[in-house]
Every structure is written in structure tokens, then in C-alpha cells.
Amino acid sequence: MAAIEEEVQLLGAVGSPFVIRVQIALKLKGIEHKYVEEKLGYLSETLLNYNPVYKMVPVLVHNGKPISESRVILEYIDEAWKQNPILPNDPYQRALDRFWSKFIDDKCVAAAWKSVFIPDEKEREKAREELFEALQFLENELKDKFFGGEEISFVDIAASFITLFQDVAEFLLFSGDKFPKLHKWSQEFYNHPVVKEIMPTKEQQHGFFKARAASIAAANKAAASK
Amino acid sequence: MAAIEEEVQLLGAVGSPFVIRVQIALKLKGIEHKYVEEKLGYLSETLLNYNPVYKMVPVLVHNGKPISESRVILEYIDEAWKQNPILPNDPYQRALDRFWSKFIDDKCVAAAWKSVFIPDEKEREKAREELFEALQFLENELKDKFFGGEEISFVDIAASFITLFQDVAEFLLFSGDKFPKLHKWSQEFYNHPVVKEIMPTKEQQHGFFKARAASIAAANKAAASK
Structure with missing residues (x-):
């Protein structure tokens, strides 16, 4: 062919x-x-x-x-x-991958943004608690080197958000003591040959998050003054 | 076997x-x-x-x-x-089905809830506008009898939310004049032999939405008094 x-x-x-x-x-x-x-x-x-x-x-x-x-x-x-393949073959395993990647978007992404970028300190603190609660679920879910086992899969790719966010958060998301499995996963993930080639520099990462936060703040301001 | x-x-x-x-x-x-x-x-x-x-x-x-x-x-x-099958075979069509069903959850569900159940009238009005904006996208997307063509598919099943919500909204979501394609779709969908057997009575529908709203209000009150 x-x-x-x-x-x-x-x-x-x-x-x-x-x-x-x-x-x-x-x-x-x-x-x-x-x-x-x-x-x-x-x-x-x-x-x-x-x-x-x-x-x-x-x-x-x-x-x-x-x-x-x-x-x-x-x-x-x-x-x-x-x-x-980035999704497993088995329908039940595929459902779990879809569930956890959706969970990352539903429960980690919004909480992470809020925990750094909203002006009110109490709200930031509340968002940080929500984020930690969500990370605990992921910590419990991580059984192997990657969420996908020995190879990175759908959930690992979705969870790349977390490792990227770690670089801009002003607080520690995970360490050897705190969420140790996620900490180890994050290192393994960064060092994966494919991921390594893709990941932006810290400066690029900061640049993106700051620009995005400014753009959201401007949109909120415009909406509030309508 | x-x-x-x-x-x-x-x-x-x-x-x-x-x-x-x-x-x-x-x-x-x-x-x-x-x-x-x-x-x-x-x-x-x-x-x-x-x-x-x-x-x-x-x-x-x-x-x-x-x-x-x-x-x-x-x-x-x-x-x-x-x-x-409820998802089409073709990868691109499957992607579109996933996109539009996610759109219904992202853009219609939250706006619909807010447009009826939050206390502030201005916020309700704003949510209603957002909902209509989202429905316009779906109206434009509807080309055949169903989103899935001649048979109901993934998007139709996700969109069942809209027809159910119509029964509890205090305003008209669609009619012969307003979103006429969605209006016709809603009738066809209700009359589909499988859907017909599943759909709850209006009383059951009202009962659920009211109970859910009360449960959310109670949770918000509890969170606010923390």
C-alpha cells in the first residue's frame, strides 16, 4: 500500500x-x-x-x-x-484511564490555578486544600513506575499538568515526604526520553502561566465592569 | 461459545x-x-x-x-x-461526538443549573444568556433528525439533559421559532421507542431537580459557615 x-x-x-x-x-x-x-x-x-x-x-x-x-x-x-498505543486495550482499564484523566482536569487543574492566581488569600488557601485532597487520590492510585505501568499512558500524559504546575507554584506540591509516589513519578516522567524532549524550560513555563493569568484577570475585569 | x-x-x-x-x-x-x-x-x-x-x-x-x-x-x-454502537466508527466523527458531548457538560449543564437555581436574579439572567449561546452552537450543529444522523448516538444521549431540563426551566429553551431544529430534535428524541421507555414523568423530573438544588444549597451554606 x-x-x-x-x-x-x-x-x-x-x-x-x-x-x-x-x-x-x-x-x-x-x-x-x-x-x-x-x-x-x-x-x-x-x-x-x-x-x-x-x-x-x-x-x-x-x-x-x-x-x-x-x-x-x-x-x-x-x-x-x-x-x-496510549490507552490500554481492555475496556475497563480504558474506562479507568478516562476517569482519572477527567479527574485531573476536574479536580486538579482548576484548584491549581486558583491556589496561585486568585487575589483573595483565603480562597487561595481553600483551593490549595482542594488540590492536596485531589493529589492524595492520585497518590493512592499510583501503583507502578507510571500510571500506565512500565510505560507512560493516557493518565501520565494528562498528569503532566501537575509536574509543570509544580514549577510555578509558590508551595511544594510533592517531595520525598509529601506524596512520595507522585514525587518519584514526576522525576521518572520528566526523564522519559520522549517527555524530556518536549518539556519547556522553566522560563517558558513561567511565561505561559503568567500570561494566561493576566489574560484571565483582564477577562474577569471586563466581565465585572459590564 | x-x-x-x-x-x-x-x-x-x-x-x-x-x-x-x-x-x-x-x-x-x-x-x-x-x-x-x-x-x-x-x-x-x-x-x-x-x-x-x-x-x-x-x-x-x-x-x-x-x-x-x-x-x-x-x-x-x-x-x-x-x-x-453509540459512537460512530470513523476516528474523526468519534472525536466530534466526544467534543460535543463534553461541550454539553461544560457549557450547557452548569449554565442551565445556574439559570434556575441560584438566588441572585442578575446571575440567573447571565447564566440564561450563556445557556442560549451554547444552545445556538448545538442548533448550528444539528444537521439531521438526530445528532447521530438517522439513529441516536453519543451526542443525542448526552443532550438528553437539555430536553429534561426544559421541563423544569421557568423559561422556554426552544420552540418552533426559537432554536427550531433543537425543538424538533427534542420531540423526535422523546418519541424514540427506547428513549420513551426510559424518560421519567414530569413529577419525577421536578422532584429530582428540586432535591438536587436543595442539596447543593445546603452544601454551599455549610461551606460558607465554615
């Missing part, structure tokens, strides 16, 4: 934990693609055209067809390119 | 739009199961044991193994029982 010329494009923003998820998956599968940097806080016509609903990166464009939302993109990548 | 005795149990609450999603999927696939009613606002040991993370219905228990979160359960059902 002759190889079909494929066009794969990723609209991203350096340092975005959600873009990084997609980059890890593409790298794991060995999928060549063109990367297009979108400027945070500025909506390009391309982005508005490809993701009119959320107006956010990442967007994967495969032969002209756009897909948004990082977890939806990860599933698409796993179904469109079968090599090096 | 001899049939393997399977044990399928569904922990639910009458009138819950998320439980109804699972019931529609089980009925579409013809999966016999035992239904266990959980009392809203009361956490049974069974529920805490099977869903310690969210402590909510629906929970599907298949041969002793629990799965939570309605969209995760729907995917599991579709993978564990292959007959009458």
Missing part, C-alpha cells in the same frame, strides 16, 4: 500544559507535524476558524479537519495512528 | 439526567441489569465504596468492577458490548 501524504498541524502556545499533552502524544507515536505558535491573548483568524467554540489552543488539524480539547485530541491521535 | 453469566448493576436516582444517559445506553444495547435506587442527599456505604471520588450516581458495576462519570460509562458500555 502506498503511503498517503498526510498533513498534520498543531496550533499551540509554548508552555501550555494542554498543548504539551498533545506534543507528547504526537512524539510517542512518531507523527511528523507542523507546529504553529498562537500568541496568547490574541485570537488569530486561523484559531477562530478552527476552534470557534472555545477559541483556545491546542487545536490539531489533520488533513484540514480540526479537533479541539486536549483529551479529545489524545483519543483521536490514539485512534487515527495505531502505533504505540 | 457458552454465554458467560454477567452481573450488571446500575446505581441511580430517579430523574437524574446523568443516570438517564446510562439507562438509554443500556436499553439501546439490550443489556439486562439490576437497578439500585440511591437516595439523593444520603451517601450509602455502597455508593461511597464504589465512587469514593465523586460520591455520586450514576455508577455502573460490571462483574463487581465500578465505573463512574456518565460519559466515561457510556464509552465503557460501547466498548464492552459491541451491538448497536
Whole structure:
């Protein structure tokens, strides 16, 4: 069978934990693609055209067809390119992977943001408690080197958010004493050959989180003054 | 091949739009199961044991193994029982189905709740606007009899929330003039032979939403007085 010329494009923003998820998956599968940097806080016509609903990166464009939302993109990548699967085969294990990656987005992401970026100190403290409660569930869930066992999987890729967030939080998320399994996982994850190539520098990471926080604050201010 | 005795149990609450999603999927696939009613606002040991993370219905228990979160359960059902698929075959179409069902949960469910159940009138009005904005996206997306074409699919099952919510909202979500395609879809959906058998009575529907609102209000009050 002759190889079909494929066009794969990723609209991203350096340092975005959600873009990084997609980059890890593409790298794991060995999928060549063109990367297009979108400027945070500025909506390009391309982005508005490809993701009119959320107006956010990442967007994967495969032969002209756009897909948004990082977890939806990860599933698409796993179904469109079968090599090096990122979801397990067994339906129950797949359900668990979907459950825990959704849990990371529902329970860790919002709490993490709030724990650093909202002005009210009490609210920040409350968010930090919620984040620790969520991390405890993940700590209990981690049985092997990775969430996926000996290899990184869907949950590990989703959980990359946590290791990236550690770099910008002003408090310790995990250490040898606190969530020791997550701490070890985070190190193993960073050192995974594929992940290592993708991870941004600390400066890039800080840059992204700060720009995103400023953009959210500006949007909130605009909404409040309406 | 001899049939393997399977044990399928569904922990639910009458009138819950998320439980109804699972019931529609089980009925579409013809999966016999035992239904266990959980009392809203009361956490049974069974529920805490099977869903310690969210402590909510629906929970599907298949041969002793629990799965939570309605969209995760729907995917599991579709993978564990292959007959009458609820997700399409094509990876891109599957991605779209996942995107739009997630959109319903992200953009319609919270806005719908707020538009009826939060005390502040201005906030209710704002939520109503957000809900209408989201419904406009769905209206534009609806091309055929159902989101799935001639047959109901993943998005239709997720969107059942909207038709159920119409019964408790104090304002018109859709009509012949307003979101006419969603209006027609809602009628077709209600009249689908499988859906018809599952849908609760208006009284059951009202009962659930009222009890849920009271339970959320009580939780908020408790959190505020902490």
C-alpha cells in the first residue's frame, strides 16, 4: 500500500500544559507535524476558524479537519495512528484511564490555578486544600513506575499538568515526604526520553502561566465592569 | 461459545439526567441489569465504596468492577458490548461526538443549573444568556433528525439533559421559532421507542431537580459557615 501524504498541524502556545499533552502524544507515536505558535491573548483568524467554540489552543488539524480539547485530541491521535498505543486495550482499564484523566482536569487543574492566581488569600488557601485532597487520590492510585505501568499512558500524559504546575507554584506540591509516589513519578516522567524532549524550560513555563493569568484577570475585569 | 453469566448493576436516582444517559445506553444495547435506587442527599456505604471520588450516581458495576462519570460509562458500555454502537466508527466523527458531548457538560449543564437555581436574579439572567449561546452552537450543529444522523448516538444521549431540563426551566429553551431544529430534535428524541421507555414523568423530573438544588444549597451554606 502506498503511503498517503498526510498533513498534520498543531496550533499551540509554548508552555501550555494542554498543548504539551498533545506534543507528547504526537512524539510517542512518531507523527511528523507542523507546529504553529498562537500568541496568547490574541485570537488569530486561523484559531477562530478552527476552534470557534472555545477559541483556545491546542487545536490539531489533520488533513484540514480540526479537533479541539486536549483529551479529545489524545483519543483521536490514539485512534487515527495505531502505533504505540496510549490507552490500554481492555475496556475497563480504558474506562479507568478516562476517569482519572477527567479527574485531573476536574479536580486538579482548576484548584491549581486558583491556589496561585486568585487575589483573595483565603480562597487561595481553600483551593490549595482542594488540590492536596485531589493529589492524595492520585497518590493512592499510583501503583507502578507510571500510571500506565512500565510505560507512560493516557493518565501520565494528562498528569503532566501537575509536574509543570509544580514549577510555578509558590508551595511544594510533592517531595520525598509529601506524596512520595507522585514525587518519584514526576522525576521518572520528566526523564522519559520522549517527555524530556518536549518539556519547556522553566522560563517558558513561567511565561505561559503568567500570561494566561493576566489574560484571565483582564477577562474577569471586563466581565465585572459590564 | 457458552454465554458467560454477567452481573450488571446500575446505581441511580430517579430523574437524574446523568443516570438517564446510562439507562438509554443500556436499553439501546439490550443489556439486562439490576437497578439500585440511591437516595439523593444520603451517601450509602455502597455508593461511597464504589465512587469514593465523586460520591455520586450514576455508577455502573460490571462483574463487581465500578465505573463512574456518565460519559466515561457510556464509552465503557460501547466498548464492552459491541451491538448497536453509540459512537460512530470513523476516528474523526468519534472525536466530534466526544467534543460535543463534553461541550454539553461544560457549557450547557452548569449554565442551565445556574439559570434556575441560584438566588441572585442578575446571575440567573447571565447564566440564561450563556445557556442560549451554547444552545445556538448545538442548533448550528444539528444537521439531521438526530445528532447521530438517522439513529441516536453519543451526542443525542448526552443532550438528553437539555430536553429534561426544559421541563423544569421557568423559561422556554426552544420552540418552533426559537432554536427550531433543537425543538424538533427534542420531540423526535422523546418519541424514540427506547428513549420513551426510559424518560421519567414530569413529577419525577421536578422532584429530582428540586432535591438536587436543595442539596447543593445546603452544601454551599455549610461551606460558607465554615
